[in-house]
Amino acid sequence: MIPLYHDLTGETVLVFGGGAVGSRKASRFADEARVVVVSPAFDERLIGLGEGGTESAETDTGSAEADSGSVELARAAPDPEAVRDWIDRVDPALVVAATDDAAVNAAAEAAALDAGALVNRTDVSAADRSGGRGARSVVVPATVEDDPVSVALSTGGASPALAKALRERIEAEIDGAGAMAELSGTLREELKDRGVAPERRREAIRRVVRSEGVWKALQKGESYGRQEADSVIEEVLTR
CATH class of the missing domain: 3.40.50.720 (NAD(P)-binding Rossmann-like Domain)
Structure with a gap:
């Protein structure tokens, strides 16, 4: 399936x-x-x-x-x-x-x-x-959501209990993913409007979503996450 x-x-x-x-x-x-x-x-x-x-x-x-x-x-x-x-x-x-x-x-x-x-x-x-x-x-499927992020998982109906257990584990893993999705989506559009080349744009966003600093900053609030992400992006664009 x-x-x-x-x-x-x-x-x-x-x-x-x-x-x-x-x-x-x-x-x-x-x-x-x-x-x-x-x-x-x-x-x-x-x-x-x-x-x-x-x-x-x-x-x-x-x-x-x-x-x-x-x-x-x-x-x-x-x-x-x-x-x-x-x-x-x-x-x-x-x-x-x-x-x-x-x-x-x-x-x-x-x-x-x-x-x-x-x-x-x-x-x-x-x-x-x-x-x-x-x-x-x-x-x-069982789903885990942190809007707009949604993760679906299924055991094909073979084990609803396993699906529930996996959902509980994934919930902890994607905590904050919704805020990251919103931030990275906004940054992507801004870089596109600035005329940043697609390859550099993709690299900058990859660095943002993989940055532990940005994830931690987002836990404090959107503005903190944005500041940290801007630093990551400028490092990519100016190197």
């Missing part, structure tokens, strides 16, 4: 399953996308996420309606035949199959693929798929 980032802004994510796994998936997408969770019951975290949105009791002819809020809770227990109706109704860009019923998850996966949506089936790992995953069958 090749890792890719996907912008779900303005899109809908449909999650089948309101337990711990469905809750974790919903919270992962809620900051960016509209999330609809279909389940007969919801764990406490999901209820908290849905407080700003709406909850509807689903009937045979009813529908889940929601206005504000990033997570919408639809109280229903769809069987394998009903999941396709939900997908047709919600028109999601991504379907997450996270119930404890393999038949429902399989039906959700098949219906999502038929509808041209991406699908994340949580009860089947890469190791369980002898034929591999289709192009629209995706893994949602």
Whole structure:
């Protein structure tokens, strides 16, 4: 598998399953996308996420309606035949199959693929798929973020526990990376505006991002980091 980032802004994510796994998936997408969770019951975290949105009791002819809020809770227990109706109704860009019923998850996966949506089936790992995953069958990786820096890691579904442990280790390693990304991006544009040759520009930025002095200075504040970075750049440009 090749890792890719996907912008779900303005899109809908449909999650089948309101337990711990469905809750974790919903919270992962809620900051960016509209999330609809279909389940007969919801764990406490999901209820908290849905407080700003709406909850509807689903009937045979009813529908889940929601206005504000990033997570919408639809109280229903769809069987394998009903999941396709939900997908047709919600028109999601991504379907997450996270119930404890393999038949429902399989039906959700098949219906999502038929509808041209991406699908994340949580009860089947890469190791369980002898034929591999289709192009629209995706893994949602563990992520570590220090905006605008984002690091994604995955074990292919083989070991969520390992993914969590690695994420915790990486969190410490990238502390301050967001500030460095902002600073180095600004410096790069300034050097370009000054007409600095590309090779010298690249060397200057490489020196900045590898400078322990700049990293330490950034911990004190942006202005301190900028002063240290300017010294590093001038040393490169004047040598």
